[in-house]
Amino acid sequence: MFRLLALAFAFVCLLAGSQIYAIPTSEIVARQIGNLQCNVDRLSIVAGLAQTQSTLKKLTANSTATASSVQTVIDSVSGAQGAIGVIGKALLTGQAAPAEARTQVQGNLTAAHDALAAINSTDATAAAGLQKALTQLSKAETAGEGVVANCK
Secondary structure, eight states: OHHHHHHHHHHHHHHHHHHHHHHHHHHHHHHHHOOHHHHHHHHHHHHHHHHHHHHHHHHHHHOSSSHHHHHHHHHHHHHHHHHHHHHHHHHHTTOOOOHHHHHHHHHHHHHHHHHHHHOOOSSHHHHHHHHHHHHHHHHHHHHHHHHHHHOO
């Protein structure tokens, strides 16, 4: 009888201990998956950067005067997209997002914004395209700030 009670007690302790250790894991998974607003922000930054990239590529095709400056912006946006890809891969495999990838996203977005804001064009079509790209990039940056604020 005593052996049965000792075995039952040991089993209950083992079960309770495993539940205590399992709780933080589920919290990490929930945080990595994110709530609705977090995922909307994630989707918005990805879509915003894709739109910005598309607008910038049209600008390089249509305006040779600003092509090299716009290429610098394209490279920065591509760098941000690559870092977001690293973060996405980590989240999908259940790992924590690497801090250096978050820093790369922020740095590339800042570089893209600064380079894009510095481009001036006398061509009305190019100027309109530059303004459109700047607006799209600003929306993507706002979504990135939303990711930082809402994905905790």
